[in-house]
Amino acid sequence: MKDIAEHLGLSQTTVSHVLTGKHRKFRISPATVERVWRLAEKLGYRANVMARAFRERRSYAVCLAVEDLQNPFWAGIAIGAEREAEEHGYALVVTDLGGSAERLRRALQLVRDQRVDGLIVSPVRGSDAELAAAHRHGLPLVQVDRAVARLPVACVRTDHEAGSVLAVRHLLTRGRRDVVYVGGPLDIPNYRQRLAGFRKELRRHRLQPAAELILDDPSPAEAERAVARVLRDVQRPLALFAANYALTVGTLRAIRAASRAVPDDVELVGFDDIQMADLLLYPVTTVDQDVSSIGREAVRLLLDAIRTGRRSAQHVLLPPRLIPR
Amino acid sequence: MKDIAEHLGLSQTTVSHVLTGKHRKFRISPATVERVWRLAEKLGYRANVMARAFRERRSYAVCLAVEDLQNPFWAGIAIGAEREAEEHGYALVVTDLGGSAERLRRALQLVRDQRVDGLIVSPVRGSDAELAAAHRHGLPLVQVDRAVARLPVACVRTDHEAGSVLAVRHLLTRGRRDVVYVGGPLDIPNYRQRLAGFRKELRRHRLQPAAELILDDPSPAEAERAVARVLRDVQRPLALFAANYALTVGTLRAIRAASRAVPDDVELVGFDDIQMADLLLYPVTTVDQDVSSIGREAVRLLLDAIRTGRRSAQHVLLPPRLIPR
DNA sequence: ATGAAAGCGCTAACAA
């Protein structure tokens, strides 16, 4: 900027005004604007991001803290978020929480250190208080996939309830009447909503669930044990609805261990899509989430919050999609 | 720092010396050091990362540019890299290249804009010249998984050749004698090395390959077509070795389409591990890479290059591991 | 419509 100013016999201030697009506000003459632009172009001027960040106290970076990057669901969100951030000139710092509140604390540290201007996060267990505190301190925050209860912070996620409805409707269409729900603990809103959709759609058809497996620990191992028990006790044909990826895996293992025939004897729908599903032992219909859009929309909301200073508590629900198999 | 200095009747410089750990170098008295530390602690002093970055012309962030974040291989590398970076006080900016040289150019822009101090990258096709140029300009660079030929830049990857040897040896142990190689184009060193290991181990046993499928486009679809042809032409029992994840998927599809019996009739080993492999239609033995270590080691090398200014061209080869199934 | 000047928080060359 100094160079350009000297070459043009202008002040650095004026150059700054032009180069940051504030020439309207400062009523810089079109001729000057043009001259500055030309020379900047010719000299290959690039703003020093660090200097600007330092001065403005903004880093032009945001952080995405996901639960588990190895899960294609989260990886997809990261990809969408990165694309969107890049298009707005923001860098995306990705953090893998691995379910640990301690690692979330570190992510919040990033913000306090001004390394990032805002945070997109999927609340892990035991992080509610911290997130609430961060929000009170004015940190621009957007939640994805999950939302902390009674926290007025924006959230972008799939319409879980609608997903369950899709799943159940699919099973009913195939003539199933005995449907089992396999889900996680109800203190997690996600699972509450998925269960609600499940119940709602069954009730609409005046049916009772064959069973509702509410697992404290929504891991493949737990799902396998619980489903195995049901398959042992109930010998008539069954339909199963597993409320997420891990539970679907466990359910599949239980089905295999019980040597039940799919889809004639038991049939399965799982939340979250599965890569190479066609190569699986059994056909699994899935409720696919639009992961990329979740990421993009979260970034959009966050940047909006950063720029306007407004703290929207809007919840954006994206529709799921059934992939029958 | 100013506050601390005033409270203690010291100069800001001295405080800086202490707080940045340079008190030995400047022979600050232990008493002073102690006083500064105490007060900093009490005041909850945290260095302004932006100010430091601005002044030192370093961002204390590095960028990891991966081929495809949805692939568990790359996601695993990202996780390892992030952990290691964090432990050194560095932030990790993750970029998904999606195989596009254009997006790599953007990543290089990040460096030129000083938003990151260095780059870990898996070279995509058509990016060789750009990476070479970046390296000439002195950009701290580390390659992962792949290396640009004749570019004196460090690289961290699995010992592909050793992986192939493991795979072939496994198949031979199972009594197979007719082994087919399914791999990608030989202008990519990865595939050259995997093929080399394959040939080497066969030769050691004085065997000829049953076939070598060298695909220009290493996609599942191409692999499926090529393998289908072989399965049609060769009716005797076969062993297949697929040189990466995508090729393994295609090969599996071909096997299914041909209705060959696994493992009695045909048997498969694939490079790169597969999640939920136990739930696949067929058992697939895999050559697993230590992805997390690749990420960690890459960051270590990069930070070393950044700190020392040395540009090592060291290639770190990590041993693969066979997961028999 | 343009410019002067101050200052963001920190580091480092140099002085004492």
Added chain:
DNA sequence: TTGTTAGCGCTTTCAT
């Protein structure tokens, strides 16, 4: 062993 001073590149307030 500690302090003085300058300056990194930019934005912004206030003059003109």
